[in-house]
Amino acid sequence: MNVPFLDLKTQYHVFQHEIEEKALEVLESCSYIGGKYVKDFEDQLAAYLGENMLAIGCNSGTDALMLALRACNIQPGDEVITTSFSFFATAEAISAIGAVPVFADIRENDFTINPEQIVSRITNKTKAILPVHIFGTSCQMDEIMDIAHTHNLKVIEDAAQAIGSTYKGRKVGTLGDVACFSFYPTKNLGGCGDGGAVTTSEKNLATIVYALREHGAGKTGAKARELLNGISEDQTISEYSSDLYDPYKYYNYLIGYNSRLDAIQAAILSVKLKYLDSFNLARKRIAAIYNERLTDKVIKPAYEDSTSNSCWHQYVIRCNNKRALCDRLMSLNIGYGTFYPVPLHKQKVYGYNESLPVAEAAAAQTVCLPIFPELKETEVDYIIDSINKFMDE
Numbered sequence: 001m002n003v004p005f006l007d008l009k010t011q012y013h014v015f016q017h018e019i020e021e022k023a024l025e026v027l028e029s030c031s032y033i034g035g036k037y038v039k040d041f042e043d044q045l046a047a048y049l050g051e052n053m054l055a056i057g058c059n060s061g062t063d064a065l066m067l068a069l070r071a072c073n074i075q076p077g078d079e080v081i082t083t084s085f086s087f088f089a090t091a092e093a094i095s096a097i098g099a100v101p102v103f104a105d106i107r108e109n110d111f112t113i114n115p116e117q118i119v120s121r122i123t124n125k126t127k128a129i130l131p132v133h134i135f136g137t138s139c140q141m142d143e144i145m146d147i148a149h150t151h152n153l154k155v156i157e158d159a160a161q162a163i164g165s166t167y168k169g170r171k172v173g174t175l176g177d178v179a180c181f182s183f184y185p186t187k188n189l190g191g192c193g194d195g196g197a198v199t200t201s202e203k204n205l206a207t208i209v210y211a212l213r214e215h216g217a218g219k220t221g222a223k224a225r226e227l228l229n230g231i232s233e234d235q236t237i238s239e240y241s242s243d244l245y246d247p248y249k250y251y252n253y254l255i256g257y258n259s260r261l262d263a264i265q266a267a268i269l270s271v272k273l274k275y276l277d278s279f280n281l282a283r284k285r286i287a288a289i290y291n292e293r294l295t296d297k298v299i300k301p302a303y304e305d306s307t308s309n310s311c312w313h314q315y316v317i318r319c320n321n322k323r324a325l326c327d328r329l330m331s332l333n334i335g336y337g338t339f340y341p342v343p344l345h346k347q348k349v350y351g352y353n354e355s356l357p358v359a360e361a362a363a364a365q366t367v368c369l370p371i372f373p374e375l376k377e378t379e380v381d382y383i384i385d386s387i388n389k390f391m392d393e
């Protein structure tokens, strides 16, 4: 048997007709940037997450993080506390806006940032906390929000892996000041290319993100500049007035980005969003089989408890003989992942001397097993039998 780690083709074929019809509709419309398809998807995503939410599409999850950080007015030199156990983009986005990522260690049982570790890293330069709902598991958001309120910090959720996960009955991506999603093809809601979104319930933050994703231009740019710099509209008008041109039309008010979500991606994501809950449920069923039947000689993920419901982006086991297990899986043609073999504080560009032992142990032990909605039960059985046999040898 040959079991891929992920099989995008099968999912494409399930929705091929609907996706192609939508994509062709966008092509025919010639409304490729902004417009109806993007707005519709943004509204659908916001409604999916919860009441009073706003969603702003952008180019990628990485851009979503940069836009969200800048919307929170994080400045060069400011410190942002984040987890060491995540995809590189989490830290990269902080560095890319000139701020400094400060890495905290994780909780042993679910790989999320350890709130106690956050507190011990707060300095007078700390401006925000950036928790990552890694593998689909919600962070300890009550504790994190309490810390943030006490120390007057912003909270930016990296929910790139956790669309549909909940914490105490609320969707992740609605819990901090602002949140970031990725629609990279391998994510639970994956597009046919790059894409991302920033979500927030705060209108002012949304205004700044709208402005930054389009070069800080126009009326939205002016408003965003006022919000970020605490200046009034009268001031803006007097500063920028001219007899020759409309100040709102021809001025850029912030150094922003070109980071829009393509209409064609938005239309495809609108199709797939309708099925997201059923995709996530299919993943949950597979996780339940792994949990029940995998040997206790590997450590199984403890992602879920009474407060946390996972979208099961990854099913991650820990074992002491990772190399040998990976070799075995490879020889049996079973796909696997090893997220994340290098914790962020050990990345060459960061090169921390400090040791974060829990993240380092996780990096040395984690093996991600296939978990995607179209994975067949016979394939899950084959994976489980293969691992159990290996662990018994």
Ligand SMILES: *Cc1c(COP(=O)(O)O)cnc(C)c1O
Pocket (backbone or CB within 6 Å): 060, 061, 062, 063, 086, 087, 089, 090, 132, 158, 160, 161, 181, 182, 183, 184, 194, 195, 196
């Ligand atoms: C995928 C991912 C990102 C980046 O998203 P892109 O769309 O690939 O830019 C950021 N953070 C985490 C945790 C991710 O998994």
